[in-house]
Amino acid sequence: MSQESPSPTAAEREAYDKAFEQSVSDRDGFWLEAARLIEWIQPPSSAVDVSNSPHNRWFPDGKLNTCYNAVDRHVDSGRGEQAAIIYDSPVTGTTQTITYNELLARVSRLAGALQADGVRKGDRVVIYMPMIPEAIVAILACARIGAVHSVVFGGFAAPELAIRVDDAKPAVILTADGGIEPSRQVPYVPIIVKALELSRHTPTTVVVHERAEFGGGALPSGDEARGAAWVRWADFVDGAEAAVPEELDSADPLYILYTSGTTGMPKGVVRDNGGHAVALAWSMWNVYGISAGDVWWSASDVGWVVGHSYIVYAPLLIGATTVLYEGKPVGTPDAGAFWRVIAEHGVRAMFTAPTAIRAIRRVDPKGEEIGKYDLSKFETLFSAGERLDPETQTWAMDKLGKPVIDNWWQTETGWPLASNLRGLSPMPIKLGSPTVAVPGSDLVVLDGEGNEVAPGVEGNLAVRLPLAPGNMIGLWNDDERFVSSYMATFEGFYATGDGGYIDSDGYVFVMGRTDDVINVAGHRLSTGSIEAAIGVHDSVAEVAVIGVKDELKGQLPVGYVVLKSGVVADPATLRDELAALVREHIGAVASFRETHIVQGLPKTRSGKILRKTMRQIADGQSPSVPSTIEDPDVLDALAPILRGEAE
Template sequence: MNGESGASYREAWRRSISSPEDFWLEAAAGIEWITQPTSALAVDGTATGSWFPGGTLNTSYNALDRHVLAGRGAHTALIYDSAMTGTRIQLSYLDLLGRVAKFAGALRANGVGTGDRVIIYLPMIPEAVVAMLACARIGAVHSVVFGGFAATELAVRIDDARPSVIVTASGGLEPGRIVEYLPLVEKAISLSQGSVHTVIVRDRESVPGSAANYHDGSTDTVWLDWADEEAKAAPADPVALRSEDPLYILYTSGTTGKPKGIIRDNGGHAVALNWSMRNVYNVGYGDVYWTASDVGWVVGHSYIVYAPLLAGATTVIYEGKPIGTPDAGAFWRVVDEYKVKVLFTAPTAIRAIRRVDPDLLELKNHDVSSLTSLFLAGERLDPETFHWANDGLHCPVVDHWWQTETGWPICANLLGIEELPTKPGSATVPVPGYDIAILDSQGRPIEKIGKDGNIAIRLPLPPGTLLGVWGSEDRFTSSYLTAFPGYYATGDSGHFDTDGYLFVMGRTDDVINVAGHRLSTGSLEEVLTLHPAVAECAVLGVHDPLKGQRAAGFVTLKAGSIVDHDVLAAELVALVRENVGPVAAFRDVTILDRLPKTRSGKILRKTIRQIVDGEEYSIPPTIEDPTVLDDLKRALSASVS
């Protein structure tokens, strides 16, 4: 495995900051260009600049064609494993290339060209990967919307991106239920302003509905069958795109209620992701790499679809859950069956397994010796979960930190360069290209080691990060660049320790003010998870008429834990008093069966706070199960009475 040419982490990071031109042009050599860039970064008057100006390439070609042309066409590119249907499919690089080229031809036959937008609204099936790469092949800009999103939310994204085509399926599968997509797509189109002229539908035997029998004629949109369109299409060749041309739009929640469309470019994205696979994850040709996430999220874009294929690895697309499909050994079964080298998922998935199978009894039924590392990201990894996974799996557990906006890791333990000692609670060190500072509210550097502040990244950002916000340069600037001039504001708080390890303590709005004392909810959550009965927890600041805010804890219990709730609450209050001190004034504990979460596993802290404070709230479109909010309200009512 060729990482950073044998260089130590510190040398690699310093070179990326002091000599970014040399560093990133060397990294760009890992990508095949149609027109080779002669410089890495153009400072073109924008705050972030343009990466690899003058270079032209095609991302789909780099993910597929070049591997086939290099004689690796027979190698497995994609493994599809559906725990919901029992389906198992493996596609070689040659197979996947053939399907992508044909579907790209189908899109082109339906009027899609370079720069046009296509919304992809699909479950976790191979067609999701095919559709994304097909768009990239002809220069169309894809926008993947999580399958099953509400029609109103889909309509908002249609009106913002103005796609001409939607690619969808008859529906998705969740444990115990079927989610039909076509009624949602039909309603979204009727609510939108009319940009969509074609819907291409992939039928699924397990879900009712098809293009042929669903459309009721209430709109002018033409509904077509995926298989028919693919069969009659002529394969499309990859087109040359400028490095700075957009590859995709991915929507993330905005503070105004209108989602922000994060734009990713082609050149910087390909270079950064290819570099990250070898240097962060230590993965290359022929390795089996599994990201247990969804293509609707940035993790799925980067590390289910693009990065593994750019690196010539085998990617796993899994339709199922960490528990319940059928049991808490689901992940270990997949690792065993396909000899997965690296598993990447969210801490929530690991906590779910821990809650149901705290002694890892299911792990004993599977051979996971192929697993060399477990990477976790998406939310803060509490030290207790870290120790449980690290001790149980006997391979490095890497907590790394990044965002939708960056598209690849900001901080990590870079296993392909130099494996550093781990520190529970830390995302380890800045990845080369990221120059991180801890700033106070006035934008001044905080010199004191260990003191929390605003985490900011000095401009320009490295390649692969956001190009802007779709349709709104002002929104890009106001959201990320104005708080601290010269820096990108991450919106997270944290601190460095004496060894340069970064501890991300949570979103800046998760810092609460109790009678003038600023407390990190992440620090309080660490304390609650020390209790042996606690599986998961969330701490947030709720309104207090005397102190302004007070900390309230919400916890779930490990499977098999039988405790008196009043006794547990008292023990948790005592734990916080012992570890944080009386200044926390912590006394509110609510015990729940489930925490409200998004489908990507993030706890809906804002929604919980709004319910506790009696504010009006809307059910987030990303929520995994809306009924959990009713359970929360019942638990709160019981605690009051």
């Protein structure tokens, strides 16, 4: 399979073409039919209100409860004894199956405890948890009472958590006493204490789920509690009455999920209830070929958008069984970890990041671990989070003997913009392409002036408004930034920030970011925030961080620092100190390890550092050097270092 693969036949395209055309030209007809997948308190009479574009409202007069649709209705339909969650934790040696009946009991009880603590519809709750069932219970409990949840990845350091606490202003933080890695434990309580010390906002309550591996211990009190009441999870829910689902408007916010911004300040992407539920329920069969009762596994984290959409909401909305995995693709215990989970639990399809596939390939290049397991029930491997490179895709398809499908989407979109729709209309795979635009997302390629370009011509990937249901409805408390960041570049379009092209078959090829947000193993990180952490060091005068290509993680941040006048530093010592600063301020997820001491950074006359030009040189491309460069000699001196030829 290659980019020259046969074009899809008319028969292969028929269902897709019909669905796509209706989804953008007859939104009421298409999306009201899709809305029948959801049980409404008040069914919507129209699909979308675009009168205040780009602040569009999906199913504007509809009323529903997302938690009811994800849990209660499966119990009400007589399927309460079906597995809702399979928790598989090789790092603790634990496997647990939670039925829909059991999930309903746990969710409604926590929801009742939150209400008893004063949490009401519209209040925010920050969830800072590892990959344990209580994380899903917490998310659904918030959805049940109309509280807006904001999940923060447990790997983020205290300063990053503090920023999110100040922006969301949660009434409650739900957490655990720590996360567990293959070789270490990560205590969460000290991170939260530090975050509350740094933040201006203080929640009323911090609820801590105790894990046996951490052995309990006293919770913060007095000055250490930072003004919040700290309580153990078991005590918090003890005696709580089960909460009933709140009636919510379709447009009411469901959650806030923060994504990196080029300024270093995260953007709080807001998802609604109705559009989100419809889009995700529609996607499970049409995009992924998964139905009620199937076992589905998304090997992501609940802190990321893939975890929100495809660990928690989408599989439960349709009554599938979702696998919650607390482990790694390799090392827990070996490179056969994924294949063991698939075989033991009868997984029909799974989602993972290209990074995970590359890690498995590095350890087991011949795919010998695959042969140890019965994968007869397994049908498809889906990938997202970053571009799936053709070499990795080919290896996985060859070793598995299954289709390996790339997806392209973003935190802002909530579900794929482009994919190979395995339920609706499977098409031939072209390596390097996530295939075609998903119905509802009218994808185009624009030049710098906003004009559509011909097939095969590279430009800016954009989506004609309105965005499909399930995409963001705005940024939390920041309408101006919502418009300026996404809608102002090209009038009438959402600018994805990615460059690429669409070929004559309609296949999308995503070539990379057009801004300074880098993608490290599927995690979008701002180079600005990494630079800010490095700039704290006493020896550093200036710094530029760029993302360079990496075989395993897609991109890695590399720092180029100019020392303060008169300062002499040992490169190895400085490298370690800067890595520690980034870990402290951003978290280990940044994977920052490489620093180069340089004499100067290339800039325009206005003082803008030419990061794009630096990145092009580092990636072996022909650089585009603007005419406004202040001193070309600085770039000439830096080029060998960027190429790895000299220090």
